[in-house]
Amino acid sequence: MARLKKHNKSTVIINIAITIAVLVIISATAFFQLRLAGERLLRDFFAPFLMVPNKAKDYLSDKTLLLRDKTSLAVELERLKRENQILAARIAASADLKIENESLRNTLNLEQAPNWNYIYARPLLRNPINWQERFLINKGENSGIIAGALAITCVVIDGKTVPVVIGRIDNVSRHTASVNTLTNRATNLAVSLPKLGVAGFTAGSSNLGSKQQINITYLPREKVYPPNTAVFTSGFNRAIPPGILVGYLDGTVPLPGNRLYYSGKLNPVANLAAVNFIIIMVRDK
């Protein structure tokens, strides 16, 4: 009787061990899928609450607008009308260039240049711990954002508004999306230095105090790299448009154990610590 009891006990222990092992294997294999699904679910749940401060700010700014007198509003309206007309004229002028470009591409049997959708978004959630590396935005799948798309912002350089790279879209939920900035190790962006005719890849950042520099790898050793050489997106990946300014090269060092390539430091143009609006570029299907 005692032997039978002992046998039953060991069978129960073995069954429990097998069940635990199976559960561990299942959770280990499904971990990333579960994590992705959890992130999406939770972010969509928290999104309406996180949007409250932005909505309150917009409401207040609308109300402040109503407090202004009629004359100043009329003046502002006139100014915006003029600005609109100038922009419309500029678009009309660039239409000629577009037609010319298309006909030249046809002549050379080149593929037509892709169209890009521009989606305007604002930061929704930032972690003070990795403030410059990753943040959540208030637009997601519903607005047409897809994972891997390029996130840009605009900065004024020498009086001109220039689009510059912030990072790439990582994970998209229905109402939100997370942006991995250039400083994030996971953002490996193909870049080019057109002045020197070379290409490389960004690889996270190295920081000294508050100063953040982007690492750039696989720069061929046979070239000389003058400081402040402009670095642009290369268009190597079809989901990312070429020719968008990333930053300026600061210097290069030999890659340890590699006699073919240099590693470099890049100063990003975008102020990643203070991004107030983001434009997501999604390629037309």
Added chain:
Amino acid sequence: MHFSIYICLVLFCSILFSALLGNYGIALPLPAAVIFYLAIVYGWRIGAVTAAGTGVIIELLYGSSALTPLALLLVMIIAQLWLHYYDTKNISALIVPGAVTGVILFLPQLMFYQGSWLSMLYLIPELLFSIIIMICIMPLTVYLLDKLSKSTGLLLFKDAKIKLIHQKR
């Protein structure tokens, strides 16, 4: 049953409030202070479940490493040590576990640091800030949650030690 709703609501509010403040660059680890409170008032089992759950929620929300649940579980252990070795009636003494919690919550930050070992010295002001902020919010959170619990007829922080002594007998 009604205390579980209370726990969920308090945790949700603490996560949301710290997330909203986080958007302005202020790292206020309010959920850690709430977990310290819950672990002392409701015991280590509820403390462990809420610590793990809150940690997972924060990780999924920010999409970062898996260190927050571990850090919060450490906070729960500190709460239990505090309950067993110190009197819970003196709320102002909570600056001690507050300071220790500040150090624990700073540790995940080292995971994100990409600079050299020497440049980690730049993180010392942030460590001090984390300690100071926890020293301030730990007694304050306990005081406010005890006020709320008193008005809703739930268990109190200051009675936790007496409850423990009765349980031991």
